[in-house]
Amino acid sequence: MSDTGPEMVEPEALAAEHALGVLTAPERAAAELRMASDASFAQAVDAWRVRLGPLASEVADVAPSDKVWPRIERALPVNDNNPQLARRLAFWRGATVGAMGLAAASLMVAVYLGSRPPVVIPAPATAAPPMLNASLNTEGGQALFVASYDPQRQALIITSLVPPGTDPLHVHQLWLIPPEDGVPRSLGMVEPGTAKTMPLDASLSQMAHEGSQLAVSVEPMGGSPEPGPSGPVAAIGALGEI
Template sequence: MKLENPQVRDLIAAEYVLGTLAGGARRRFEKMLWNDANLRLLVEKWSNKIDTLAAGITPVTPPTHVFTAIKKRLNLTAPTDRTEAETPASGWGKLAFWRSATALAVAASFVLALYVSVYLPKPEPAPVYVAVLNNEAAQSSWIIKTNVEARELSIETVSPQYITADKAFELWLLPANKTAPISVGLVQNQGVTTLTLPSELSVEFIKTAGLAISLEPTGGSPTGLPTGPVLYQGKLQLL
């Protein structure tokens, strides 16, 4: 299938989203999508409109066993959720002596491991906080992760944020008591940026503060306060 005519490409993308593209044509179109970014964009564009048809569908609650199966397949089931049926049978009475001895040794090692894990002190993992910063259209644009106690922030773009060469993004802490924003530093417009939180701020202060990214001149705000528009905002939540 050759799709060079822009109008034909657009129409075929629309038919694919609608579902009328069938058989070999559908399969060939899906193969083309892998290597044709422009075609993927056309599909996104049509899907954003056509798929809102589903808004009018009456919802139907699926049976609870479906999510149980999903969790099991993704290994998301907590150990306490496991049933006895999932535990392998031991078959003690049928084992020969040497096999019993091996099993005993294995069991003993489990008991020891359990003792070590339960009774010996181990360091508590530091709590991790996450914030998703949205733009005005409520689209998620940045993901911020932090171990507040270690004073490190990792800021990642959901997708590259385009700006002109004379501008930069600056991250701010917005204190819960509504006092002036505190600059954390400049963040790159794509990929991951790592910043250190000011050492003079308490952990409680950071946990309760909001986060915002403003558009500033290259090098950051010349005044120490946001001078450009605040484009993205969000709040830390315990992960």
């Protein structure tokens, strides 16, 4: 890489190194596991293989020249009339030719393996749980908030459709109400006109399923002083698949 060029970010650099075959065995195993679960990383590796593939075709087969052994024989102080020395010469000549051929074959195999896509054992396919959505409406049917819950990430995204500055003396507090017990659990405040991601802990994630309700109450600054809503419920809706 040129010192004056832009530095690649970590995933791109790792993809290039994997395509080049310069990773250690543990690094290569980790990269292939990442390819099985990260489609964008796998595409980056494939793109680098396409770019680097022509390099393998530029490596020619290596074979010893026919002039090598005559030159070596002329340089050796060997008496051809000595059968024992002649046999030794023949043995080492054959062994060396074989070794050179083996080295050439090894180089070809290394080039081939370096350019060949790795065998990736895909992870067992598991269906991701479906996203759940809710429209939180007033009694008259007006939508004031929309929410989406991702069970895989265990996170709720809530968007307020209330114009900012509508009621500067109060706050909007979000509640999760599972149908099993009907008890509201506070998830926090929602600023008017904003979208907010709310990670849920393990206990709340178990309650955020299809049929559970989300409600927003109007509370004094700082939130409800009680375990449940203390002010009027402005909007409510149930989580479900679209």
